[in-house]
Amino acid sequence: MTKIKETSTNFENKKLLAEECLEVYASGIIGGQWTLAICCYLINGKLRFGELKKCLPAITERMLTLQLRKLEENKIVTRTVFAEVPPRVEYELTPVGYQLSTIIKNLEDWGRKHKQLMKS
Amino acid sequence: MTKIKETSTNFENKKLLAEECLEVYASGIIGGQWTLAICCYLINGKLRFGELKKCLPAITERMLTLQLRKLEENKIVTRTVFAEVPPRVEYELTPVGYQLSTIIKNLEDWGRKHKQLMKS
DNA sequence: TAGGATACTATCAAAAAGGGAAGTAATGAC
DNA sequence: GTCATTACTTCCCTTTTTGATAGTATCCTA
Numbered sequence: 001m002t003k004i005k006e007t008s009t010n011f012e013n014k015k016l017l018a019e020e021c022l023e024v025y026a027s028g029i030i031g032g033q034w035t036l037a038i039c040c041y042l043i044n045g046k047l048r049f050g051e052l053k054k055c056l057p058a059i060t061e062r063m064l065t066l067q068l069r070k071l072e073e074n075k076i077v078t079r080t081v082f083a084e085v086p087p088r089v090e091y092e093l094t095p096v097g098y099q100l101s102t103i104i105k106n107l108e109d110w111g112r113k114h115k116q117l118m119k120s
Numbered sequence: 121m122t123k124i125k126e127t128s129t130n131f132e133n134k135k136l137l138a139e140e141c142l143e144v145y146a147s148g149i150i151g152g153q154w155t156l157a158i159c160c161y162l163i164n165g166k167l168r169f170g171e172l173k174k175c176l177p178a179i180t181e182r183m184l185t186l187q188l189r190k191l192e193e194n195k196i197v198t199r200t201v202f203a204e205v206p207p208r209v210e211y212e213l214t215p216v217g218y219q220l221s222t223i224i225k226n227l228e229d230w231g232r233k234h235k236q237l238m239k240s
Numbered sequence: 241t242a243g244g245a246t247a248c249t250a251t252c253a254a255a256a257a258g259g260g261a262a263g264t265a266a267t268g269a270c
Numbered sequence: 271g272t273c274a275t276t277a278c279t280t281c282c283c284t285t286t287t288t289g290a291t292a293g294t295a296t297c298c299t300a
Contacts, residue, residue, distance in 0.1 A: 001286080001287055001288070003286095004285090004286075005284095005285065005286085008258090008259090008284080008285060008286090009258085009259060009260090009284095009285095010257085010258060010259075010284090010285060010286075011285090012178070013153070013178050013179075013258085013259090014153065016178060017154070017157055017178075021156070021157055021160065022227070022228040022231035022232055022235070023156050023160065023224045023227035023228045023231060024156050024157050025231045025234075025235065026227040026228070026230050026231035026234065027147070027150070027151060027156055027227060029231075029234065030147070031147060031151045032287090033133070033134065033137070033287080033288075034137070036141070036143050036144050036147055037137055037141055037144050040141065040143065048246090048247090049246075049247055049248080050245095050246065050247075053247095058132070058133050058136060058137075059133075060288085060289060060290075060291095061248070061249095062248090062249080062250090062288085062289075062290085062291095063287095063288065063289080064248095065247080065248060065249080066287095066288090074234070074238070075234075075237060075238065081247095084246095084296095084297095085245085085246085085295090085296045085297040085298075086244085086245045086246035086247075086296075086297075086298090087245090087246050087247050087248080087295090087296080088246075088247085089246085089247060089248090096230075096233060096234055096237055099230060099233065100230065102226055102230075103223070103226045103227060103230055104143045106222055106223050106226055107142070107143035107146040107147060107223060108142040108143045108146070110146050110216075110219060110220065110222075110223055111142035111143060111145045111146035111149075112142050113216060113219065114145075114146065114149065114194075114195075114216055115142070115145060117195060117216055118194070118195065123256090124255085124256075125254095125255065125256085128254080128255060128256090128288090128289090129254095129255095129288080129289060129290085130254090130255065130256075130287085130288055130289070131255090133288085133289090152257090153257080153258075168276090168277090169276075169277055169278080170275095170276065170277075173277095180258085180259060180260070180261095181277075181278070181279090182258085182259075182260085182278090182279080182280090183257095183258065184278095185277080185278060185279080186257095186258090201277095204267095204276095205265090205266045205267040205268070205275085205276085206266080206267075206268090206274085206275040206276040206277080207265090207266080207275090207276050207277050207278080208276075208277085209276085209277060209278085241300100242299105242300090243298105243299085243300085244297105244298085244299080244300100245296100245297095245298090245299105246295100246296095247294100247295100248293105248294080248295095249292100249293080249294075250291100250292085250293075250294100251290105251291090251292090251293100252289100252290090252291090253288105253289085253290085253291105254287100254288080254289075254290100255286100255287080255288075255289090256285105256286080256287070256288085257284105257285080257286070257287085258283105258284085258285075258286085259282105259283085259284075259285090260281105260282090260283085260284100261280105261281095261282095262279100262280085262281090263278105263279080263280075263281100264277100264278085264279075264280100265276100265277100265278095266275100266276100267274105267275095268273105268274090268275095269272105269273085269274080269275105270271100270272085270273080270274100
């Protein structure tokens with residue numbers, strides 16, 4: 001999750017696919033390793049940076065920051081900074097962010113079925 | 121898409137997340153760069169290796185093979201080899217594979233909305 | 241005046257994903 | 271006997287993502 005190289009074949013491929021295939025586009029946006037997990041927690045209401053970190057004990061601060069920035073860029077969360085010391089920053093889903101709940105639910109259902117199937 | 125290192129922190133994190141979060145589990149399975157695109161084409165019926173390749177002009181044979189193998193491992197597609205020369209191999213979605221259609225549709229709808237939003 | 245709280249940022253390294261090009265096996269057509 | 275066809279496999283390299291660790295700023299408290 002750093003800068004992307006706009007000359008790589010990989011970049012081109014991603015762009016092309018996302019252009020002609022809305023589901024690929026969507027999965028590119030919510031497909032980061034922690035993205036969905038973060039959204040899951042935010043769906044129950046806004047959370048501070050530190051609270052999210054507690055929800056995801058294994059995430060590093062760097063990763064959490066990167067993912068939140070990406071979500072913010074993609075207008076899926078809003079970031080509100082309170083001018084206090086120590087600082088307080090709250091993250092909340094936007095309307096499009098909340099609209100992910102259907103997808104999340106479907107993924108959950110499908111995931112359950114699939115997991116069951118793989119066990120047998 | 122090569123071997124994964126079962127000792128890496130990354131591997132551990134993925135495992136943990138997938139265990140406690142079915143939507144993360146699901147997105148890990150269908151989240152490859154070409155996975156959803158492949159499923160999209162297969163949803164209309166079985167296709168041969170070469171036909172898939174034509175559907176995705178930019179994919180390399182290597183990648184297509186890897187993705188299909190992963191899909192097969194995850195019981196999302198079946199692979200049927202016909203003992204002919206030149207060889208013929210057909211790929212078809214399994215029932216769970218077909219059940220992805222809901223998710224694909226959701227992603228498509230959400231993607232459309234999101235894309236619209238980002239333009240404004 | 242040293243330490244704590246919070247939300248980061250910076251730097252370096254490792255792992256994972258993806259790409260390019262060439263090679264393989266079997267057989268029928270020419 | 272050479273070529274074409276098909277579905278791969280191999281090897282090596284680049285790009286992208288993720289992890290580990292160590293800072294930074296500000297003010298309040300003890």
